[in-house]
Amino acid sequence: MESIEYKVVDTKGKPKGTVALDAKVFQAPVLEHLVHDVVVWQLAKRRSGTHSTLTRSMMLGGGKKPYKQKGTGNARRGSNISPLLVGGAVTFGPHPRDYKTRITKRSRLQALTSVLTEKVKESQLVVLDDLKLSRIKTKEITELLKNIGAEKGRSLILLKGNGDEGEKVIEKSSRNIAGVKTLSVSGINVYDLLYYKYLICSKEGIQALQERLERRN
Structure with a gap:
């Protein structure tokens, strides 16, 4: 050696x-x-890999259109859980995984x-x-x-x-x-x-x- x-x-x-x-x-x-x-x-x-977010399919509610399509002056909106809104669903967010x-x-x-x-x-x-x-x-x-x-x-x-x-x-x-x-x-x-x-x-x-x-x- x-x-x-x-x-x-x-x-x-x-x-x-x-x-x-x-x-x-x-x-x-x-x-x-x-x-x-x-x-x-x-x-x-x-x-730990326990991070998790909710997609639209995982959230409750949001089925009813919040207001009519035209005449309000607001942007078109079909759901209250849109990823564009605060408190809405998350698009492509993290989910539990093994690293x-x-x-x-x-x-x-x-x-x-x-x-x-x-x-x-x-x-x-x-x-x-x-x-x-x-x-x-x-x-x-x-x-x-x-x-x-x-x-x-x-x-x-x-x-x-x-x-x-x-x-x-x-x-x-x-x-x-x-x-x-x-x-x-x-x-x-x-x-x-x-x-x-x-x-x-x-x-x-x-x-x-x-x-x-x-x-x-």
């Missing part, structure tokens, strides 16, 4: 050696069209590796030697972001997702900080990686991510 060496820092932002990153994941071809397709696919899945599209697993994986590659190129991936807090404290996460230079951008904290107490502490400590989100390795996705500028994780977390993506290859 080809690998690249990437810097590791501690919670104070000081260098703590390097970690080997899989070149297939973090040095992959950047396929922007696939990234776009996957983001559109993700957002489409979120749409979901289909995209292959391979395309989703390639889009994911494309975004991760860009994170490495732009030094927006922050690998910590250890990511643990002794207690639930928002201030500690705030100081961590400041120490690693990620206080001025949205940050995504990647957790292994094993549900242990340490991860719950990190999740609760960062919950009240604007622009910060915690996400498990199993939930990593293209949209969140693009939306959040910095990807922050521990060496264990980056290893878990690589193992997950290798299984999907």
Whole structure:
């Protein structure tokens, strides 16, 4: 397996050696069209598609001609539910539909590796030697972001997702900080990686991510 060496820092932002990153994941071809397709696919899945309007056939009333054809000085009108009137029916309006599209697993994986590659190129991936807090404290996460230079951008904290107490502490400590989100390795996705500028994780977390993506290859 080809690998690249990437810097590791501690919670104070000081260098703590390097970690080997899989070149297939973090040095992959950047396929922007696939990234776009996957983001559109993700957002489409979120749409409820419950919008609905009434056409003339769906509305009650409107059968009687409101006034005679000639002699009133008004425009000709045959119904009170005409689409031309306020409160009338709608022509070609939206109706409930499913916005979901289909995209292959391979395309989703390639889009994911494309975004991760860009994170490495732009030094927006922050690998910590250890990511643990002794207690639930928002201030500690705030100081961590400041120490690693990620206080001025949205940050995504990647957790292994094993549900242990340490991860719950990190999740609760960062919950009240604007622009910060915690996400498990199993939930990593293209949209969140693009939306959040910095990807922050521990060496264990980056290893878990690589193992997950290798299984999907």
